[in-house]
Amino acid sequence: MMVFDCKNLSKTVILPNMLKSMQGRKKTIMTNIIHKTAKIGEGTQIGYYSMIDEQVQIGENCVIGHHVVIHPGVRIGDNVRIDDQTVIGKQPMKAAHSALTKEGAFPPTEISDHCIIGTSVILYVGCK
Numbered sequence: 001m002m003v004f005d006c007k008n009l010s011k012t013v014i015l016p017n018m019l020k021s022m023q024g025r026k027k028t029i030m031t032n033i034i035h036k037t038a039k040i041g042e043g044t045q046i047g048y049y050s051m052i053d054e055q056v057q058i059g060e061n062c063v064i065g066h067h068v069v070i071h072p073g074v075r076i077g078d079n080v081r082i083d084d085q086t087v088i089g090k091q092p093m094k095a096a097h098s099a100l101t102k103e104g105a106f107p108p109t110e111i112s113d114h115c116i117i118g119t120s121v122i123l124y125v126g127c128k
Contacts, residue, residue, distance in 0.1 A: 031048075031049065032046055032048070032049065032050045032052070033050075033051045033052070034046075034051075034052045035052060035053050035056070036054075037054045037056075038052045038053070038056045038058070039056070039057045039058065040052070041058055041059045041060035041061070041078065042060050043060050043061040044059070044061060044062040045063050045064065046068075047066035047067070047068065048066045049066055049067045050064055050065070050066065050067060050069070050070075051069045052064075053070060053071050053072045053074075054073075055072050055073045056070050056071075056072065056073070056076075057074070057076065058070075058080075059076055059080065059113065060078045061078060061079050062076060062078070062079065062080045062082070063080075063081045063082070064082050065082055065084035065085070065086065065119070066084045066085070067084055067085045068082055068084065068086050069086075069087045069088070070088045070089060071087070071088065071089030071090055071091070071109075071125065072089065073089065073108035073109070073125075074088050074089040074108060074110075075109070075110045076088075076110075076111045077111060077113035078113045079113055079114050080111055080113065080115045080116075080117070081115075081116045082111075082117045083116075083117060083118050083119040083120075083121075084119045084120070085119055085120045086119065086122070086123075087121070088109055088111070088117075088123050089108065089109040089123065089124075089125050090123070090124055090125065091106075091124070091125055092124050106125040106126035107126050108125065109123055109124070109125055109126065109127045110127075110128045111123075112128075
C-alpha cells in the first residue's frame with residue numbers, strides 16, 4: 001500500500017485537485033482534506049471536496065466520489081467504488097426515541113474488497 005507522506009506537514013493536508021474556469025466565471029480551486037495519518041493505496045482516485053479523517057486506510061485502485069466524508073478509523077479494501085455524497089463511519093445519533101439511547105463503543109467500519117457503495121449512502125460506525 002502506498003502511503004501519503006505527510007510527516008512534515010501540518011495536521012491536515014489540503015490537496016488542490018484542479019483549477020477550473022467556466023466561461024467567464026471566476027476560477028475556483030477544488031480541494032480535498034486528507035488527514036496526515038490517512039493511508040491511501042496506489043491508483044486510488046478521490047473526487048472533489050472529499051474529506052478523509054485520521055487513521056483511515058483505503059486500499060489500491062479505489063474510486064472515491066465527490067463530497068465523500070470518511071470518518072476516523074475506517075478501513076476500505078482494494079478496488080472499492082464509493083459514489084458521490086456518501087458518508088462512511090459516522091457515529092449514530094443518540095436520542096431519547098431512537099434505537100440508540102446511550103453512548104457506546106463501536107468497532108471501526110470495514111468495507112471489503114470489490115464493493116460498490118451507491119450515492120448518498122450513510123454507513124454508520126461498526127458496519128462491515
